[in-house]
Amino acid sequence: xxxxxxxxxxxxxxxxxxxxxxxxxxxxxxxxxxxxxxxxxxxxxxxxxxxxxxxxxxxxxxxxxxxxxxxxxxxxxxxxxxxxxxxxxxxxxxxxxxxxxxxxxxxxxxxxxxxxxxxxxxxxxxxxxxxxxxxxxxxxxxxxxxxxxxxxxxxxxxxxxxxxxxxxxxxxxxxxxxxxxxxxxxxxxxxxxxxxxxxxxxxxxxxxxxxxxxxxxxxxxxxxxxxxxxxxxxxxxxxxxxxxxxxxxxxxxxxxxxxxxxxxxxxxxxxxxxxxxxxxxxxxxxxxxxxxxxxxxxxxxxxxxxxxxxxxxxxxxxxx
Amino acid sequence: xxxxxxxxxxxxxxxxxxxxxxxxxxxxxxxxxxxxxxxxxxxxxxxxxxxxxxxxxxxxxxxxxxxxxxxxxxxxxxxxxxxxxxxxxxxxxxxxxxxxxxxxxxxxxxxxxxxxxxxxxxxxxxxxxxxxxxxxxxxxxxxxxxxxxxxxxxxxxxxxxxxxxxxxxxxxxxxxxxxxxxxxxxxxxxxxxxxxxxxxxxxxxxxxxxxxxxxxxxxxxxxxxxxxxxxxxxxxxxxxxxxxxxxxxxxxxxxxxxxxxxxxxxxxxxxxxxxxxxxxxxxxxxxxxxxxxxxxxxxxxxxxxxxxxxxxxxxxxxxxxxxxxxxxxxxxxxxx
Numbered sequence: 001x002x003x004x005x006x007x008x009x010x011x012x013x014x015x016x017x018x019x020x021x022x023x024x025x026x027x028x029x030x031x032x033x034x035x036x037x038x039x040x041x042x043x044x045x046x047x048x049x050x051x052x053x054x055x056x057x058x059x060x061x062x063x064x065x066x067x068x069x070x071x072x073x074x075x076x077x078x079x080x081x082x083x084x085x086x087x088x089x090x091x092x093x094x095x096x097x098x099x100x101x102x103x104x105x106x107x108x109x110x111x112x113x114x115x116x117x118x119x120x121x122x123x124x125x126x127x128x129x130x131x132x133x134x135x136x137x138x139x140x141x142x143x144x145x146x147x148x149x150x151x152x153x154x155x156x157x158x159x160x161x162x163x164x165x166x167x168x169x170x171x172x173x174x175x176x177x178x179x180x181x182x183x184x185x186x187x188x189x190x191x192x193x194x195x196x197x198x199x200x201x202x203x204x205x206x207x208x209x210x211x212x213x214x215x216x217x218x219x220x221x222x223x224x225x226x227x228x229x230x231x232x233x234x235x236x237x238x239x240x241x242x243x244x245x246x247x248x249x250x251x252x253x254x255x256x257x258x259x260x261x262x263x264x265x266x267x268x269x270x271x272x273x274x275x276x277x278x279x280x281x282x283x284x285x286x287x288x289x290x291x292x293x294x295x296x297x298x299x300x301x302x303x304x305x306x307x308x309x310x311x312x313x314x315x316x317x318x319x320x
Numbered sequence: 321x322x323x324x325x326x327x328x329x330x331x332x333x334x335x336x337x338x339x340x341x342x343x344x345x346x347x348x349x350x351x352x353x354x355x356x357x358x359x360x361x362x363x364x365x366x367x368x369x370x371x372x373x374x375x376x377x378x379x380x381x382x383x384x385x386x387x388x389x390x391x392x393x394x395x396x397x398x399x400x401x402x403x404x405x406x407x408x409x410x411x412x413x414x415x416x417x418x419x420x421x422x423x424x425x426x427x428x429x430x431x432x433x434x435x436x437x438x439x440x441x442x443x444x445x446x447x448x449x450x451x452x453x454x455x456x457x458x459x460x461x462x463x464x465x466x467x468x469x470x471x472x473x474x475x476x477x478x479x480x481x482x483x484x485x486x487x488x489x490x491x492x493x494x495x496x497x498x499x500x501x502x503x504x505x506x507x508x509x510x511x512x513x514x515x516x517x518x519x520x521x522x523x524x525x526x527x528x529x530x531x532x533x534x535x536x537x538x539x540x541x542x543x544x545x546x547x548x549x550x551x552x553x554x555x556x557x558x559x560x561x562x563x564x565x566x567x568x569x570x571x572x573x574x575x576x577x578x579x580x581x582x583x584x585x586x587x588x589x590x591x592x593x594x595x596x597x598x599x600x601x602x603x604x605x606x607x608x609x610x611x612x613x614x615x616x617x618x619x620x621x622x623x624x625x626x627x628x629x630x631x632x633x634x635x636x637x638x639x640x641x642x643x644x645x646x647x648x649x650x651x652x653x654x655x656x
Contacts, residue, residue, distance in 0.1 A: 037467060037470075136334055136335055136338060137338065139335045139338075139636070140335055140338035140339045140342055140632075141342075142635065143335065143339055143590075143631070143632035143633075143635040143636055144339060144342065144343065144628050144631070144632055145590075145612065145627075145628060145631050148612055148616065148624070148627075148628050149346070151613070151616045151617075152346045152347065152616065152624070153346070155616065156346060246474070250476060253476050253478060254477075254478070254597075254598055257478045257598060257601070258597065258598070258601065258613060259617075273476065273478060273479060274478060277478055277479075277482040290479070290482070290483075294476060294479040297476050297479070298474055298475055298476065298479070301474035301475075301476070302470070302471060302474040305470050305473060305474050305536075306470060309466075309470060309540075
């Protein structure tokens with residue numbers, strides 16, 4: 001047998017990479033790169049991040065500069081995207097808004113993954129009474145209408161947090177408090193599905209022979225969870241996180257439309273679009289106020305969704 | 321099966337208790353929610369005496385104070401609210417001055433019909449879509465459909481809704497559709513079919529807004545489960561014994577893929593009841609979503625509490641219904 005393996009025919013093939021073992025990460029990346037929309041999504045997202053965050057030093061100063069003489073101007077060489085009702089340059093508001101929207105998406109996803117992963121892991125690993133208790137809690141939150149929870153959280157927390165922030169001496173306390181509660185609300189509601197999925201997978205992983213073997217060699221619960229279970233969950237966590245980011249950005253735009261998003265002077269794509277919607281009226285159509293933020297929002301969501309979708313395909317066992 | 325249903329119903333009790341507790345906590349911690357409602361009481365020009373009296377009646381109704389006007393402690397408030405809810409006494413809205421149950425009776429049918437129609441449209445497109453994309457996996461149709469449905473999913477509904485409203489229901493551009501509400505003003509002169517036609521004419525734009533983003537997820541799920549079933553042994557057997565391709569696909573693969581659909585449908589049932597706040601808001605439709613939204617903004621405490629509770633109960637019941645349907649559709653699944 002040993003002789004057969006050493007034959008000169010097999011080696012070159014292995015070197016060409018056909019038979020060479022590939023790590024799961026490598027395989028996933030290869031599949032991702034073969035997916036054209038996903039690559040486009042990554043490029044688009046990279047561009048967005050570069051432009052929105054690269055211009056941050058300028059936009060952070062100019063986003064709230066009012067010039068009432070130049071109110072509601074359509075796009076021109078001076079103001080590439082036009083100006084809003086207070087004469088503020090829409091381009092700088094758009095760029096800063098994009099940066100904040102992306103941050104909201106990423107932070108909400110992080111909160112959702114953090115809570116969902118912890119609850120799911122504990123529930124699935126420990127099982128028994130604790131599992132039943134945690135899953136009942138998830139059921140409770142699932143049963144209550146999501147929008148109501150977010151609204152109530154907002155109503156009950158914004159003023160408290162902004163008082164606290166103002167007491168520390170932070171500028172824009174109201175706005176920051178609004179963003180924090182928004183993150184808490186969106187992230188705090190999005191972890192439920194995550195927790196259920198992780199719990200189910202953990203329960204099936206715990207019964208795998210290799211986990212038993214690890215336990216037999218004397219590994220403690222923390223070692224088993226961190227070294228044996230968690231690495232197997234990374235796929236679903238990545239997919240779920242990638243799909244939560246666009247959902248959170250979209251949720252922010254909904255809430256802004258309802259007047260429950262980030263408070264006014266701070267721009268996000270959601271509240272720019274929402275205030276643009278209110279600017280639609282039959283007499284003066286200020287198309288630029290709604291078009292730019294919505295185009296930005298749509299393109300970013302498109303990139304994120306393509307990426308998330310491709311990631312799901314790349315990690316999905318079924319379509320392999 | 322009966323014991324299973326009874327056990328599930330009993331298991332709902334702790335979940336429901338948790339829900340009420342959660343609701344109570346969030347609502348009571350919201351500053352102003354328990355007091356601000358008073359300013360909406362019916363009469364505007366009232367003597368101070370009458371105002372005070374009304375405030376007191378309201379506070380008693382909300383179990384904030386007892387018969388003698390003394391404040392009640394928080395835990396006791398919770399228990400009293402729970403007790404009166406269990407006895408079937410739902411609250412009375414402060415803003416509308418009507419029982420919450422009446423409000424829900426008015427709005428639930430509105431939301432339910434629109435969402436049911438929207439869901440039917442989504443399924444009518446997504447099921448053939450999922451089937452075809454699975455059959456033509458990796459081909460132009462598959463990729464094109466996937467791209468289009470995901471692109472539609474990425475469009476924010478506030479943009480689509482307000483643009484449709486601004487261009488298709490606007491005398492300045494195309495005055496094709498009505499811009500608000502569900503009925504024309506002269507409905508009482510209409511025959512039944514005219515009335516129905518008028519209704520459908522009014523819901524076209526809202527339905528479009530509810531539908532367009534729903535294709536991506538559902539089609540993808542159906543495609544996935546059909547692809548999974550296509551690789552099963554029984555498909556090979558069916559083909560080997562010479563069944564025509566269409567029979568294999570429709571009678572064997574498709575029917576088995578429908579199982580997955582039951583779960584998905586069940587998960588979307590609660591959304592059917594709560595409605596879409598955004599679409600109802602854009603098109604001025606008085607449904608459940610708008611009721612929940614406006615009463616939260618107006619601090620209408622009884623409506624918020626009872627609405628959320630009823631939705632919670634309906635959600636739990638719909639999950640139970642899914643499990644029962646699943647059992648009926650697939651006898652292999654047992655719950656013992």
